[in-house]
Amino acid sequence: AVPTEVDSYHSLFPLEPLPPPNRIQKSSNFGYITSCYKAVNSKDDLPYCLRRIHALVFAYDFHAGGETVMSRHFNDPNADAYFTKRKWGQHDGPLPRQHAGLLPESLIWAYIVQLSSALRTIHTAGLACRVMDPTKILITGKTRLRVNCVGVFDVLTFDNSQNNNPLALMAQYQQADLISLGKVVLALACNSLAGIQRENLQKAMELVTINYSSDLKNLILYLLTDQNRMRSVNDIMPMIGARFYTQLDAAQMRNDVIEEDLAKEVQNGRLFRLLAKLGTINERPEFQKDPTWSETGDRYLLKLFRDHLFHQVTEAGAPWIDLSHIISCLNKLDAGVPEKISLISRDEKSVLVVTYSDLKRCFENTFQELMAAANKNERGSS
Amino acid sequence: AVPTEVDSYHSLFPLEPLPPPNRIQKSSNFGYITSCYKAVNSKDDLPYCLRRIHALVFAYDFHAGGETVMSRHFNDPNADAYFTKRKWGQHDGPLPRQHAGLLPESLIWAYIVQLSSALRTIHTAGLACRVMDPTKILITGKTRLRVNCVGVFDVLTFDNSQNNNPLALMAQYQQADLISLGKVVLALACNSLAGIQRENLQKAMELVTINYSSDLKNLILYLLTDQNRMRSVNDIMPMIGARFYTQLDAAQMRNDVIEEDLAKEVQNGRLFRLLAKLGTINERPEFQKDPTWSETGDRYLLKLFRDHLFHQVTEAGAPWIDLSHIISCLNKLDAGVPEKISLISRDEKSVLVVTYSDLKRCFENTFQELMAAANKNERGSS
Incomplete structure (x- = not known):
């Protein structure tokens, strides 16, 4: 039941299975049932990504071949076993290891640099992202990330009646962005979304300590533990350190x-x-x-x-x-x-x-x- | 009088005018008369850049359309006027300004990031560059840099007779690399090679102070003034700071x-x-x-x-x-x-x-x- 035309968009093609209205799908989509389409705009003949929320449609650039961080990295139910089995009183399996199940640290840093860069751009503009989530981060090519659905929450929760300045809550949302970033990074390091559940946090941090650099551990701790002062995306930079050179060299090499x-x-x-x-x-x-x-x-x-x-x-x-x-x-x-x-x-x-x-x-x-x-x-x- | 064949290279084409043997040309070319050719290797049919030094030939990757930092930025004799006229007792002209004669700071940082990245790679390998010089830095495209002639000095000054470890002097050469980098950056900021002459240094630093950020000034001071301890390319990173994000975003955008x-x-x-x-x-x-x-x-x-x-x-x-x-x-x-x-x-x-x-x-x-x-x-x- 895909409409043939919506506004000036035609040739709609569903990019996600049409929504079975379950709790998880709803909760990871702004609390609404949403669906996502590729569609062509009749004005410029370019393909767009449409996200429909009830009667609302948001149009984003369409990136052919893109997939989400969720589908690329968190689609293997076995990967959660290290965290979930313990709950049933079973003995811990072998500890997951980098390259043997866990992602290489260089990949995680490539993601951190891009996601923090996105947050930096958004925060510098006085705004917040509010959708830093594995289901909304797109991967195109091998490691290029893009944040999807930016702005949806700003529209959905816009409250004109209170005569409140909608920017008043930005500082708070920005802090939430950085915590979300921390969760994404921790989940990537555990290669499991189960790792970021409150009851698994200690075990997840042990995993990080054993497998990854202290910079990565410190970055996650900075983002996820209570801070005396406001977090800022700029504080991440010293932890990234010389990896900026690595990223830049890689990007320039790829350019060549x-x-x-x-x-x-x-x-x-x-x-x-x-x-x-x-x-x-x-x-x-x-x-x-x-x-x-x-x-x-x-x-x-x-x-x-x-x-x-x-x-x-x-x-x-x-x-x-x-x-x-x-x-x-x-x-x-x-x-x-x-x-x-x-x-x-x-x-x-x-x-x-x-x-x-x-x-x-x-x-x-x-x-x-x-x-x-x-x-x-x-x-x-x- | 271009040879038709040298070793396995044919189709030689001179990339520089054949050398009029003058002092300047010689001093900027390792103290030797050198000439530079495009040539095709008969083994892989790829074009190479050959540098001939007397009877020696060095083969580097050939980059079509490349030009040197020297020819791109230091080819205008008028640009030196601010520094050279004073010597003749003439009144100072108007102070050169960024964008009005001087290079934009963002371009200088784009160069700094790439040149320091090259030095970092070389120094991390326990080696030294020894040719960080405007006549040997190639620009391809708009801002992509490559250091040419790396290794020439290592070969020319190799001294087996003393039974010295040729690596013993590396630390000293690495320090010299960083000073050379400072000179290149200062010359770029002045848009004039005259600025790095000892008698003009104070005037050059004034120019930098007025036109550019304190990060750029501090970087030049760190590289060019005596330090209590050994300089390291890693010390430059905090001065580059968030500009890493700018560079990386630009590189990734260009990739897209x-x-x-x-x-x-x-x-x-x-x-x-x-x-x-x-x-x-x-x-x-x-x-x-x-x-x-x-x-x-x-x-x-x-x-x-x-x-x-x-x-x-x-x-x-x-x-x-x-x-x-x-x-x-x-x-x-x-x-x-x-x-x-x-x-x-x-x-x-x-x-x-x-x-x-x-x-x-x-x-x-x-x-x-x-x-x-x-x-x-x-x-x-x-």
Whole structure:
């Protein structure tokens, strides 16, 4: 029962199973039944993530392939066993260990840096996040985090009647954000949401002490134990310490890699456009009342070049299919190099020797001719 | 007089003007005449940056489009005027100001974070950089830095005869690295190499005090004034402070942007390969002794699809050239959607209505047929 249209959004596609209205689902969704859709906005044709709360819909950027921290890290019921079994009087299992069940510390720090950065941005703006929760933190790619549903609580709990300044409670909400961050970090370190339940806290902190650095332990203690003064996201920075360098190096290294990939792929766009142009010229049925247009003059050379590109055969007459041959010839055409190329007529009776630079001139002139005719007609009809 | 080949490198291309042997050029190049080339390694076909020192050649990764900090920031002789004119008894000009001649502080911090990160990596490995100099720091893109010529001094000054441990002097070299970093930062803040000359230091520090944050000033003072204890790159971190977040956010934001670009461009690669495959099928002169192969059966549909892709005309018969039509049709072909498409024969006497899913099947079968013939021949001839 997905609506076909909501406001200016169409093509709705559910991103979560449609809500079975149970307590947990409700409690982790602002106390309301909510549902989440991918949808396309008819104004800009971009995909958005819609979150529906009763009659309200919030639109966020859509991140294809994103999943929540909840589904990535807290979906294994066995992972809770270390904490939950004790309740039934069973003997403690083997202590979970980093890399053997528990997450690597570097990953947890990568998350801490991003989540604290998000809180820092929000708090610096005088606002609070209020949704620092594994079900609302999205992971895209390997480790990139985004906080979803920001602003929902501000709308839902907005109370104009009291004539209260809605910003009055911000300081309190900001403190709550930092406690929530502490819970997320502790849950990640335990690889279990059970670890952050009050009765398991001591056992969870033992787990952290044994498996992780004192910086990580101190960060969690700072966030989760009572402080004499207000907590601030800036106090976390010394505990992150030199890990900032690690994060930054990793981000910049990743930049370098994808920039290199991009540089390679940009070539593909250029090559694709070349082939598309060549396609509009080759074998065009009739042009300017000349049915032989694509077979004569400059176009004849381009037809033979097309054969040279695509229809190579071995000496035995078998097809010789080699993408690198196609790419290399197109690149030479695009650059208009002075190198010579022998183009052989289909009846093999004549061989035309031209340079790529000649071919480029033919190619450009011919495409210009087509474009001029196309534009002329457009102007004529408008 | 560029050699055509050096060791396994060929296609040498000078990256710097060939050396006029003057004092400055020599002193900023390890005391030797050096020259720098782009060259291709015949073993891996990758481009490298070669630095030739007399008979020695060092090979580094080649970064296309890179320039040095020297050429980007210290190439304007007027920028030195504030410092150099005073020497001739002239009245001080107007004080240079940030953004009006001087570099923005955020850029300087972006450089500090990267250069200190490089030193941190090198020092943590128990080594020293020894070439922290504007002529050897490369900028690629807008602000990405790389330190060039690392290791040259270690090789040039290696002294085996004394039976000294070459690592004994590392602590001293590391201290020198940090002083060099201080000089680079001060020069950047003054936007002038004249600022780091001993007689201008006081004036340079005044300039920094007036234009930049106390963190930047303290960083320079820490690096350039005598310290009671050994300097360490880690001591810089508190002065960088929250700027780590800024840098990291910027790097991650940039990641997001180029990843999105990459996602778009990857589509081009896919589309290019589709067109290349279609090209190998359409108008193939003869295959399996059948001269009409490309005109009959499945291939006939693909020929009409090619016409549909490339040879659209308006009602008036003018060419209708629209890359988005080509892309959209190719995407539907690639996805094999059930949508129907009307393919019109060239004599306009028959219309074939097929789905893209049918076309995809034809396309894949036909290409498989070509590949099978190509592979069979390869096996036969080997």
